[in-house]
Amino acid sequence: xxxxxxxxxxxxxxxxxxxxxxxxxxxxxxxxxxxxxxxxxxxxxxxxxxxxxxxxxxxxxxxxxxxxxxxxx
Numbered sequence: 001x002x003x004x005x006x007x008x009x010x011x012x013x014x015x016x017x018x019x020x021x022x023x024x025x026x027x028x029x030x031x032x033x034x035x036x037x038x039x040x041x042x043x044x045x046x047x048x049x050x051x052x053x054x055x056x057x058x059x060x061x062x063x064x065x066x067x068x069x070x071x072x073x
Contacts, residue, residue, distance in 0.1 A: 022048035024065065028058040029073040038071065 025047050029035035032053055039049035050067070052058040061067065 022046065023069070024048045024050070024067040025069045025071060026050050026052060026058060026061055026065075026067040027071045028052045028055065030054065031073070034073070 025039075025042050027035045027038045027042070027049060029038075029051070030053055032051065035051035035053070039051050042049040050061060050065075052061055058070065058072075062070075
């Protein structure tokens with residue numbers, strides 16, 4: 001399985017994470033359903049949230065987007 005980085009369920013390209021005014025959170029969990037539940041709750045609270053299903057995807061996201069917080073499983 002290829003590692004994925006998703007924002008609102010869509011694959012993320014470099015530079016696309018969240019609005020600049022939002023605090024950005026990257027949720028990393030091999031179980032996509034768990035990561036999605038957490039990310040949806042964060043978005044409902046006004047955070048920019050993306051998910052990654054593997055550490056490689058999370059590291060790529062950090063290189064391009066520099067989240068304010070990482071939530072790791």
